[in-house]
Amino acid sequence: MSDQEYTPPTVWEPKESGGKFASINRPVAGPTHDKALSVGKHPFQLYSLATPNGVKASIMLEELLALGHEGAEYDAWLVDIGEGDQFGSGFVEINPNSKIPALVDHTTETPTRVFESGSILLYLADKFGELLPGEHRARTETMNWLFWQMGSAPFLGGGFGHFYAYAPVKLEYPIDRYTMEAKRQLDVLNRHLADNRYMAGDEYTIADIAIWSWYGQLVLGRLYEAAAFLQVHTYDHVVRWAKEIDARPAVQRGRMVNRTFGEPETQLHERHDASDFDTKTQDKVGQN
């Protein structure tokens, strides 16, 4: 691949693009191999990885458990997207889009598949009557910001993150373009959070979980090593909000689920019981 100007041919043909994650990109959908999904003993089965999209689901389940909903107990199975697990036949059956996270609810008459992290948040909020206000205006505001996140984050992750951190060459044009957009989005949040404790007002909701997982972690310096480049500390209201959410015990647990990177004590590759956070993190599994 070169950084020279590119003249597209009449018909595009797939070729090796290079860069991190290039090996998992394909121009077609569908399974590449037969592999059934594991199913544990709990009502919910989560298939995920602790990326910003993945932790939305595990944080939500941990918040519901913290609120006392035993019916939100779950098994979390690791989907290694670098190894192509998302293209196994069992996974494709529950998410034809082959992306984590995906959830199956086994409490319904026949198992209910839920894919797209925003849909998972909404499904669980509706099912348990939590973290989504009942009052019409506050519910609408929660949905406004939930959909804002789902529409905006691809410009941060697939745009800025890709060209700044993962592309095989550093190209000024796309980095400038997506940096402009990432900073604009941070400013949208900063102005809103100047007057609001949480995204939908006074109440912590699924909109906060969705937005924190991307933009909260970004301003806390956890994404793309881009804190200085984006001057994330200047978005002081976002930083204030991000720190408050980061301190929630359910958020700290949710971040550890299906995590395969970072310090060993923060990695819980699979979660099948609440006690796993104390006994099965990588530092402990490695010692035993």
Ligand SMILES: N[C@@H](CCC(=O)N[C@@H](CS)C(=O)NCC(=O)O)C(=O)O
């Ligand atoms: N809109 C989807 C996006 C999910 C997504 O992009 N997941 C990534 C990891 S963060 C993935 O599974 N990538 C694997 C691949 O692209 O093959 C959601 O919010 O659930």
